[in-house]
Amino acid sequence: MLLNFKLGGEYVLLALVKVKVGLIVKEICLIVLRNQVESLRFVKSLFLLLLNNMLSQHLCFLVII
Incomplete structure (x- = not known):
């Protein structure tokens, strides 16, 4: 599943990727920020938003390109 939205003036690509670890299938949340991040805030x-919502059960990785 891919979600493409604009948040805080930055384009964000959010992908939920299912990865099989042993016999367990885990969903990994990939957050890709396009352009430069304006601030650490x-x-x-963004991470607090993810942690407080349904994505808290997923592992999250941040990729800045």
């Missing part, structure tokens, strides 16, 4: 607020 933006990144922190």
Whole structure:
């Protein structure tokens, strides 16, 4: 599943990837930020948003390109 949205002036690509670890299938949340991140506060607020919502059960990785 791919979600493409604009948050805090930055384009964010959010992907939920299912990865099989042994016999357990885990969903890994990939957060890809396009352009430069304006501030660490933006990144922190994004992660707090994820942790407080349904994505808290997923592992989250942040990729800045």
